[in-house]
Amino acid sequence: MQESAGTPSGQWLLDVQGLCTWFHTRRGVVKAVDGVSLRVKQGEILGLVGESGSGKTITGFSLMNLVDQPGRIRADRLHFDGRDLQTLSANDYRALRGRDMAMIFQDPMMTLNPTLRVETQMIETVQAHESVSRRAARARSIDMLTKVGIPAPAERLTVYPHHLSGGMRQRIAIAIALLNSPKLIIADEPTTALDVTIQGQILYEVQKLCREMGTALIWITHDLAIVSGLADRLAVMYAGRIVETAPTAEIVRGAQHAYTHGLMASIPTFDTRGKKLFQIPGSTPSPLNMPKGCPFRTRCYRATPQCIEEPVFEEVAPAHGVSCWHRGVEA
Amino acid sequence: MSALVFAALYMIGDPVLMLASPEAGDAERELIRQSFGLDLPLWRQYLIFLNKVFVHLDFGKSFLTGEPAIGLILDRMPATLELATAAMLFAVLIGVPLGIYAGLKPESFGARSVMTGSVLGFSLPNFWVGLMLIMVFAVFLHWMPAGGRGPVQAFGPIQLSIFSWAGWRSLILPVATIAVAKCALIVRVTRAATRECLPQDYIKFARARGLSEARVLGVHLLKNILIPIVTVAGLEYGQVFAFAVVTESVFSWPGMGKLLIDSIITLDRPVVVAYLILTVVFLSLLNLVVDVIYTILDPRVQSKARA
Numbered sequence: 001m002q003e004s005a006g007t008p009s010g011q012w013l014l015d016v017q018g019l020c021t022w023f024h025t026r027r028g029v030v031k032a033v034d035g036v037s038l039r040v041k042q043g044e045i046l047g048l049v050g051e052s053g054s055g056k057t058i059t060g061f062s063l064m065n066l067v068d069q070p071g072r073i074r075a076d077r078l079h080f081d082g083r084d085l086q087t088l089s090a091n092d093y094r095a096l097r098g099r100d101m102a103m104i105f106q107d108p109m110m111t112l113n114p115t116l117r118v119e120t121q122m123i124e125t126v127q128a129h130e131s132v133s134r135r136a137a138r139a140r141s142i143d144m145l146t147k148v149g150i151p152a153p154a155e156r157l158t159v160y161p162h163h164l165s166g167g168m169r170q171r172i173a174i175a176i177a178l179l180n181s182p183k184l185i186i187a188d189e190p191t192t193a194l195d196v197t198i199q200g201q202i203l204y205e206v207q208k209l210c211r212e213m214g215t216a217l218i219w220i221t222h223d224l225a226i227v228s229g230l231a232d233r234l235a236v237m238y239a240g241r242i243v244e245t246a247p248t249a250e251i252v253r254g255a256q257h258a259y260t261h262g263l264m265a266s267i268p269t270f271d272t273r274g275k276k277l278f279q280i281p282g283s284t285p286s287p288l289n290m291p292k293g294c295p296f297r298t299r300c301y302r303a304t305p306q307c308i309e310e311p312v313f314e315e316v317a318p319a320h321g322v323s324c325w326h327r328g329v330e331a
Numbered sequence: 332m333s334a335l336v337f338a339a340l341y342m343i344g345d346p347v348l349m350l351a352s353p354e355a356g357d358a359e360r361e362l363i364r365q366s367f368g369l370d371l372p373l374w375r376q377y378l379i380f381l382n383k384v385f386v387h388l389d390f391g392k393s394f395l396t397g398e399p400a401i402g403l404i405l406d407r408m409p410a411t412l413e414l415a416t417a418a419m420l421f422a423v424l425i426g427v428p429l430g431i432y433a434g435l436k437p438e439s440f441g442a443r444s445v446m447t448g449s450v451l452g453f454s455l456p457n458f459w460v461g462l463m464l465i466m467v468f469a470v471f472l473h474w475m476p477a478g479g480r481g482p483v484q485a486f487g488p489i490q491l492s493i494f495s496w497a498g499w500r501s502l503i504l505p506v507a508t509i510a511v512a513k514c515a516l517i518v519r520v521t522r523a524a525t526r527e528c529l530p531q532d533y534i535k536f537a538r539a540r541g542l543s544e545a546r547v548l549g550v551h552l553l554k555n556i557l558i559p560i561v562t563v564a565g566l567e568y569g570q571v572f573a574f575a576v577v578t579e580s581v582f583s584w585p586g587m588g589k590l591l592i593d594s595i596i597t598l599d600r601p602v603v604v605a606y607l608i609l610t611v612v613f614l615s616l617l618n619l620v621v622d623v624i625y626t627i628l629d630p631r632v633q634s635k636a637r638a
Binding site: 094099103110112124129162 | 537539629
């Protein structure tokens with residue numbers, strides 16, 4: 001079960017190469033994730049950015065092996081913490097989920113079971129992975145609720161989710177994710193459903209906790225502005241692929257892919273005040289009808305006939321990769 | 332309700348014709364009529380009836396036996412109660428797991444067979460299922476008796492047959508007859524609820540936390556699908572209890588349904604009226620119990636009620 005860490009993935013906590021998650025439906029194959037490669041170091045925060053339908057969420061679920069039927073996961077390499085995830089049995093994967101790799105969902109109103117007390121849901125999460133007493137599990141839950149900034153945690157434990165606000169529920173979901181001190185947390189737009197003030201607080205707290213506990217974080221979002229203040233590195237996703245990845249500062253300073261330019265330009269700043277905000281023309285292509293070659297070429301201002309051919313993912317600088325025929329810093 | 336039942340019953344037939352012997356003359360008939368108060372106008376009969384029922388809790392005496400109607404019914408109640416309870420218990424215990432299975436793997440061969448079977452289950456008429464069971468298990472195989480109730484044990488005034496093997500032998504065929512139809516219904520309700528509940532985020536989140544499949548299904552799923560199941564099971568239980576007429580007739584089970592059908596045939600008005608009123612009371616109580624169970628199952632119901 002415990003495979004020794006191969007040389008290339010030695011420094012990586014998560015090493016994913018060529019991840020494909022395809023849904024075989026009656027209308028055709030939906031390639032929701034089509035060749036994603038991601039690497040995350042211990043304690044690193046990676047921002048996974050892309051618009052709706054780009055496959056970010058499915059990428060997260062694929063890593064957790066929680067893709068619904070008829071989804072199929074395949075990868076050239078899928079290593080986590082020195083183990084090959086593709087060889088894990090269903091039960092080993094279950095033991096991994098929630099202990100080494102946890103996930104936070106988008107909508108806090110739906111993630112907690114409405115018919116069970118907060119207490120029940122926290123304690124069962126601890127007891128699923130360790131044989132500890134209820135009392136010890138409860139103490140750990142209170143401790144974790146305190147850490148995520150919930151006042152009067154002992155009282156919160158005994159209530160049902162519907163007694164709590166959205167922000168409070170999301171904090172509880174985060175506390176649950178942190179309960180077993182995982183090595184990696186996948187956060188799927190956890191602040192999208194919350195108002196801006198709560199968003200800021202939660203963002204700050206999650207970042208702080210991950211730094212403290214040395215937990216790596218994949219923060220999935222469509223909001224580049226939010227994640228650029230949080231992440232060490234960004235990966236920009238489009239139509240099921242990573243089109244550009246680089247350290248955050250490098251993306252902000254010199255993004256190479258036309259899509260990343262578009263995303264950067266659509267962030268409101270003081271300079272754009274009063275002016276019309278930039279908008280990437282068109283919308284994400286249907287996954288059933290993906291353009292040949294570069295999937296972005298139909299919306300790209302740099303597109304040429306060459307883009308019919310599949311672009312190659314190349315490193316332009318250390319740790320900065322782009323998949324584009326016409327890459328370059330914006331003129 | 333009481334007025335409706337009362338009026339409907341008094342419009343059909345004249346019980347005096349049933350009570351008096353065929354040779355009786357007009358004078359004798361008139362005497363009988365007066366002794367039962369049947370000569371009074373309908374509205375006076377109704378008021379007297381209301382006064383007796385609601386002030387003195389007296390449902391009158393059976394025309395046929397002269398015993399209090401309510402006593403006749405209460406005597407028969409345990410038989411029907413054990414029949415209905417056993418049937419619903421089987422229906423739920425078999426129907427819920429089958430329904431969850433069919434909801435989890437809707438495309439599988441097993442799930443399709445279950446669903447096809449359930450269509451048969453509630454389409455086949457009750458009396459036919461009963462007769463077939465009698466034919467196979469009683470007539471051909473001689474495993475079970477074809478009808479009647481087994482030996483009973485008395486618990487105070489209540490007599491039950493479920494505590495002996497011989498009792499169960501008589502019980503099993505009528506129970507199966509009712510359970511087949513009810514089970515089919517519960518399977519469909521459970522399957523629909525499961526299909527609705529499975530894609531919810533909290534199920535996925537439960538899996539993302541690494542909970543065992545048994546816990547995800549047995550606690551997280553089950554607690555959420557129980558509400559529609561309890562609703563249907565409660566309603567159906569009331570149905571079985573109040574109107575087990577067909578099954579009880581087929582198996583000559585000495586329950587309330589059999590009594591009802593006999594009383595209707597002999598125009599024994601007080602028994603029929605008392606029966607129907609008791610049924611109304613029972614169904615109302617049952618609905619109350621179901622509502623109480625809701626608040627236990629779903630904490631959201633409780634806070635809405637308080638708010």
